[in-house]
Amino acid sequence: LGLAAETARLRAALMALHTVPDAALELAADFAQLFLLDARGGAPPYASAYEDENAAAPLFGAAAARMETFLADSALAIRDSFREPADHVAIHLAVMARMVEQNADTADYAAAAADEVTFLRNALLGWVPRFADRCRRARPRFDFYPALAALMLGFVLADESLLIELADLGT
Template sequence: MTQSMKTDTALPIFSHEYWQRQAVLCQWFANLLIKELDEPALTAYRAGDAAPLLGWLSEDGLGQEAEALQSAIAGFTLLEHPRLELAADFATLFLSDARHSAAPYASCYLGERGSFMKEPAQRMAERLRNAGVILPADVNEPADHLAVMLDYLAGAYRQLSEQPLTAQSEPLTGISQFLQEELCSWLPAFSQRCLQTPVVSPFYPTLTQLINNFCRQRLQEANRD
């Protein structure tokens, strides 16, 4: 996050800058889901560093979701031990038994509940290989972890931002297929399970609802004529 980002003007859809924004937002979501917030990140959030990113989301029509996440961030000050309590929420939601938690793996929702490393993980691993993507050594997660998938989507948007406007049709079709088949197919159930899991802070359930609506909006956008 950085306070130097500007949100003064909504960007034209399909512009290079617009796709770059979507890449940054996808990368932000991925970073939030791959590990717990540390103390420097919490300090940055309390200082308002998320405001530019939330501003982008509001400009893109996700104002209600952005406001809800901002409210959850403001609520960090009400926690007695923010880092520890948010880490406990992260563990409860994403690290517990997949049969009883909101495990962030596509295989758990597109197959038998609580299942791991099924067809969604194999498809995603193939996508990563085809794109020449090697996960960092500290990311010890299956390929169908939501953070990995959002990181992949961020890369697709970065590549799209480098294409001439007349050559965006094919990569947009690929993004549309990825969103429809690999993300929007299970994110509603995932975000709903997050909302139903008792936690101390609304931060992560609100975040996952935002990600669900963000991906649904990106799918509708990619399918425009």
């Protein structure tokens, strides 16, 4: 998929943590800095945080409502044990994984690929690049989360390219 640079960066981030006493505590501090504390200086993992670059979009607003509608229309639900809004990045990635699983045995791979591209573009690619950039710009003590966000972005972009090829092969 061409993710060597992103993978090497994540590996280096993990190796840097390997020598740190209380690495789990340090990662928890970075997690809080990036994802829990200041939404403006951090990198909230919610699509709604990136709705409007020129205004302070309310968290859990239109993006969360769109994802809730998509989930309901797709007969999917968020587990009660997952206590995050529908626009959390994990929900988007789980839906994408579910689509891949459901489409694995389809005869019409081009249509399935086109559906997956549409979802990627509508649900992830509109905000994940800015999320990854904000992870980087927040400058946590360790590069683990920014590297992971960069790998996720690289994967989503590579997946989009591959799916476009598959969709085009069927036409």
